[in-house]
């Protein structure tokens with residue numbers, strides 16, 4: 001075992017990746033270095049996701065796999081959402097955990113390790129918010145996720161996040177700008193703004209529609225970052241001001257991830273979400289009017305309690321008519337502690353997955369057709385890697401990392417560069433083929 005080393009596994013979403021990077025940076029400041037081999041690391045950290053049951057099962061499996069070879073001198077820390085909200089479940093399934101660390105106090109990672117080394121147990125989780133003044137970004141190649149807020153004060157019926165992460169907490173503007181400027185100096189090409197709900201930025205301070213103002217400040221603080229991408233917007237909170245700014249700005253990408261979850265007002269009402277679909281349609285139409293080639297991504301749930309065949313048809317027809325560029329679709333899971341856990345989970349599992357499959361197949365065709373519209377056009381591509389056969393791999397403004405498509409590019413271009421690429425064809429349903437101009 002190598003002293004003062006840590007091995008860190010990050011599970012779940014990009015917000016967790018940011019927290020993991022923050023923990024890694026804090027440990028590095030304390031003299032620790034990352035160790036690739038978990039058997040040699042002095043401290044093993046698993047940053048868990050507790051959002052839904054499969055994520056919790058994955059966390060337990062990951063921790064127990066790592067614990068199999070854990071020596072008596074090694075320390076095992078479970079951090080993140082599952083540690084925060086389901087600590088009893090974690091402790092009962094993973095007996096070798098030495099410490100738990102909640103999502104709101106990750107800056108205590110160094111202290112926790114010091115306490116463990118001096119023999120103090122840390123198996124209870126502090127709920128105190130202790131995150132201000134920390135850098136909150138994660139680099140991924142030439143892109144960086146930048147967290148602008150944490151927690152959520154909405155109460156969507158199916159969602160466990162508010163119970164795990166607590167209420168909204170917008171990061172102070174100056175701290176976000178400091179991080180953006182550091183990333184600018186590091187030559188980052190794409191800045192991806194994340195939060196549980198980016199359009200709620202500033203609401204906890206009584207500010208309304210504060211995201212456009214923040215974006216303008218970020219652009220001034222990081223003038224050399226060519227792409228700024230916004231993830232996780234909330235229906236009803238994408239203002240005309242924000243759309244107009246996106247349309248008139250060269251750095252903010254014409255891309256928006258706006259999880260809508262359903263299209264039937266009756267289901268949306270039970271989901272405790274905005275149910276005015278006319279307003280949603282108007283917003284989407286306005287986006288497309290101002291930015292005809294705007295890429296819109298959304299997410300839907302099938303089989304929410306009480307979803308009838310008619311509700312599902314409404315959803316199906318909505319997805320068909322809106323021609324989203326990308327869609328994620330998930331069957332409903334009843335999560336303990338959420339408002340919808342009190343509803344009868346009355347849609348059979350096979351119906352949930354059958355409806356999921358129907359939306360998936362529909363969207364597959366739509367995504368293919370939308371992709372075909374770009375054949376013959378020239379698009380800027382951020383080159384991220386190269387395959388063994390020499391083909392470059394990259395993404396356009398239409399593709400967020402990991403969740404959207406790729407472009408396979410022939411020709412020469414530097415990794416990390418944004419280069420013009422002629423689109424020659426479509427690969428499968430989601431990816432493009434092109435050549436460097």
Ligand code: SF4
Nearest residue numbers: 152154156159161196
């Ligand atoms: S907006 Fe709704 S779905 Fe999103 S994190 Fe908040 S409660 Fe969950």
